[in-house]
Amino acid sequence: MSTAMFGTLIVSVPLLMRGVWITLLLTASAAVLATAFGFVIASVQLFGGFALRALAEVYLYIVRGVPLLVLLFAMYYALPYAGINVDPMLGGALVIGLYFAAFMADVFRGAVLAVAQGQWEAGRSIGLRTPRIFSDIILPQAIRVTGPPYINTLVMLVKGTSLVSIIGLADVTFVGRQIVERTLAPFQIFGGVAFIYFVICFVLSRCGAYLERRTSYVH
Amino acid sequence: MPFDFTLIGRTVPVLAQGLYLTLALSALAIALSALWGLPVVLGLMSRFRAVTVGTRTYVEIVRNTPVLVQMYFIFFGSSIAGYPLSGFTAGLIALTLQNGAYIAEIYRAGIQSISKRQTEAGLAIGLTPGAAFRIVILPQALRKVLPPLANQGVVIIKDTALVATLSVAELTFQARLLADRTAAVYEIFLTLALFYIAITSAFAACMRLLEWRLRVVQ
Numbered sequence: 001m002s003t004a005m006f007g008t009l010i011v012s013v014p015l016l017m018r019g020v021w022i023t024l025l026l027t028a029s030a031a032v033l034a035t036a037f038g039f040v041i042a043s044v045q046l047f048g049g050f051a052l053r054a055l056a057e058v059y060l061y062i063v064r065g066v067p068l069l070v071l072l073f074a075m076y077y078a079l080p081y082a083g084i085n086v087d088p089m090l091g092g093a094l095v096i097g098l099y100f101a102a103f104m105a106d107v108f109r110g111a112v113l114a115v116a117q118g119q120w121e122a123g124r125s126i127g128l129r130t131p132r133i134f135s136d137i138i139l140p141q142a143i144r145v146t147g148p149p150y151i152n153t154l155v156m157l158v159k160g161t162s163l164v165s166i167i168g169l170a171d172v173t174f175v176g177r178q179i180v181e182r183t184l185a186p187f188q189i190f191g192g193v194a195f196i197y198f199v200i201c202f203v204l205s206r207c208g209a210y211l212e213r214r215t216s217y218v219h
Numbered sequence: 220m221p222f223d224f225t226l227i228g229r230t231v232p233v234l235a236q237g238l239y240l241t242l243a244l245s246a247l248a249i250a251l252s253a254l255w256g257l258p259v260v261l262g263l264m265s266r267f268r269a270v271t272v273g274t275r276t277y278v279e280i281v282r283n284t285p286v287l288v289q290m291y292f293i294f295f296g297s298s299i300a301g302y303p304l305s306g307f308t309a310g311l312i313a314l315t316l317q318n319g320a321y322i323a324e325i326y327r328a329g330i331q332s333i334s335k336r337q338t339e340a341g342l343a344i345g346l347t348p349g350a351a352f353r354i355v356i357l358p359q360a361l362r363k364v365l366p367p368l369a370n371q372g373v374v375i376i377k378d379t380a381l382v383a384t385l386s387v388a389e390l391t392f393q394a395r396l397l398a399d400r401t402a403a404v405y406e407i408f409l410t411l412a413l414f415y416i417a418i419t420s421a422f423a424a425c426m427r428l429l430e431w432r433l434r435v436v437q
Contacts, residue, residue, distance in 0.1 A: 064373065065416035067380035070391055074408040077398050081405070155283065162285035166384050173288055186295035194284040194292065201283035 008185040009192045019175030020196055026093055026161045026171060027200070031154055033097025038104025045109050056105075063102035069163050071095050076167040092164040100157045107149045111142040144215050151208030155201045162197070172196055226406040230397065234407075234414055237393035241418070244307060244389065245376045248314040252375060253368070255319030260326040278320040287381050289313040294385050306385030318375050325371065329364035330356060362433055369426035373419045380415075390414055 044056045063071075075095045079086050086094075115138050123133035165174035176193035180186045262274030281289065294309035304312070333356050341351030383392035394411040398404050 062412070062416065065377075065419040066412045067377035067391070067415060069380040069383070070394075070408065070411055070415060073391070073395060073398075074404075074412070077404040078408060081402070159283075159285040162287045163381070165287070173285065173291075176288070177291060180291070180295055184299060186292060186299055190288055190292040190296065194280075194288050197285055197288065198280065198283045202279075205283075 006188060008179075008183050009188040012179050012183070012189060012192070015179060016172055016175055016192065016196065019170055019172035022089070022169060023158075023161055023171040023173075023196075024200070026089065026096065026164060026169070027158050029093040030096040030100065030161065031157055033093065034100040034104045034153075034157060037098060037101035039108055041101060041105035042108035042112070045105065046112055060102050060105065063099055068096070068099050068160055069166060071099060072163055072167050088164075088167065088169050092161075092167070092169055096157065096160055096164070100153060100160065103153045103156065104150070107146060107153055108142075110149070111146040112138060114145050115141045147208055147212040147215065151204055154204055154208075158197065158201055158204065222405055223403065224406075226403045227410050230394075230403070230407050230410045233397050234390055234393050234410060237388055237390040238414065240307070240387060240389040241376075241379055241391075241414075244311060244314075244379045244382065244387075245418070245422075247311055248318065248375050248379065249372050251311065251315040252318035252322050252371070255315050256322030256326055259319055259323035260330070263323060263327055264330070278323065281317050281320045286313055286317045286378055287384070289317060290381060290385060306382055306387040310379070310382035310385055310387060314375060314378055318371060318378075321371055321374075322368065325364055325367045326360070328367075329360040332363050333359050362430070362435070365426060365430045365433070369423055369430075372422055372426065376419050376422060377415065 041056050041059065044052045048056065072092065072095050075086075075091050076088070079091065119137055119141065120133060123137045128136070161171060162173040164171050165177065168174070172193055176189050180189045183189065259274060259278065262270050263278070265271050265274070290310055290313040293312050294304060294306060297304040297309060337355050337359070338348075338351050341355040342348065346354065379389065380391040382389060383395065386392070390411060394407050398407050401407070
């Protein structure tokens with residue numbers, strides 16, 4: 001690889017790294033929020049009363065039908081008019097987290113439903129109450145099948161954070177676009193940006209594979 | 220700022236101007252992704268290692284990078300390379316490359332979910348391997364593939380909003396213009412969201428109808 005071919009990319013690395021920091025920060029905070037809120041939604045769907053379940057379904061229906069970009073725009077345009085001045089970083093993390101929480105809820109709910117019904121009955125027959133059955137019997141088994149779809153959703157979340165560049169947050173995509181406007185080297189720069197995302201997602205997948213090995217039964 | 224329902228009535232015609240482009244891009248992207256998934260799944264399941272590795276590399280690259288960055292790469296890259304593509308075309312190519320890879324995985328899971336004995340049974344009654352695949356495996360795999368394909372279609376429809384950043388005057392672009400001009404942000408973005416919910420719901424309903432028509436009556 002000659003430096004001439006990748007010259008623009010190499011001198012842009014320090015700038016891009018500032019964007020990477022924002023991307024990682026956004027990813028981490030949105031991931032925590034999506035996991036926590038996804039868990040809440042899944043619990044409501046599985047154990048909630050009628051009203052709560054209906055509310056959860058409406059929420060999921062909206063999130064599944066509306067693009068993330070539209071929700072980000074809505075946050076970006078509407079909140080200032082409502083007199084709420086939210087930090088764009090916080091707002092972005094909030095919208096992305098709440099959006100992917102819907103997909104996380106599917107992952108968690110699916111995992112709990114994947115545990116055989118007989119396990120509930122077995123727990124009941126030895127005299128355990130529902131919370132105990134859930135925490136001691138169902139949850140440990142559900143966690144084992146959560147790994148791969150959970151990581152897939154996290155990868156989607158990492159990719160989704162790139163949309164904050166459109167509402168002006170200086171993440172790695174935003175920085176890349178600014179550099180391209182000045183240097184006119186789209187292949188190098190966007191290639192480099194794509195490579196950065198690839199590394200983040202690839203590391204996540206590897207961690208997922210490791211966790212899967214650690215939590216799976218030894219046959 | 221109070222919510223004004225009459226503004227929704229005035230927003231709808233403006234957004235409807237962008238509806239055609241969103242629908243056209245969605246339909247083309249879904250059709251092309253479903254087609255492009257076919258050679259990709261053949262590559263993934265190929266007997267030749269070089270082909271499998273090459274296809275797998277492509278799938279991993281597009282699945283682990285944001286479609287927005289791919290759009291920028293194609294859109295800005297094509298104009299530097301001297302063959303400027305329109306935002307619509309660049310968006311269509313990026314959506315097809317990305318979702319074709321996801322759809323290929325859906326096809327693969329569908330084909331592999333059909334028991335090997337089905338192929339063996341086909342061979343036993345004298346079908347050639349090709350005919351066994353076409354007559355025995357494919358119709359069964361097709362039914363399994365429809366529900367996840369419908370989900371991917373909804374993802375594609377939602378992702379068409381991204382071409383608004385390439386100045387394609389589709390729904391989201393129109394809404395943003397209108398919001399900049401009128402500041403009636405609540406009404407505009409609510410209407411926009413309803414447009415997308417209507418499109419994705421209609422698409423999902425069509426796919427469920429198709430599933431129902433193709434079901435096996437037992």
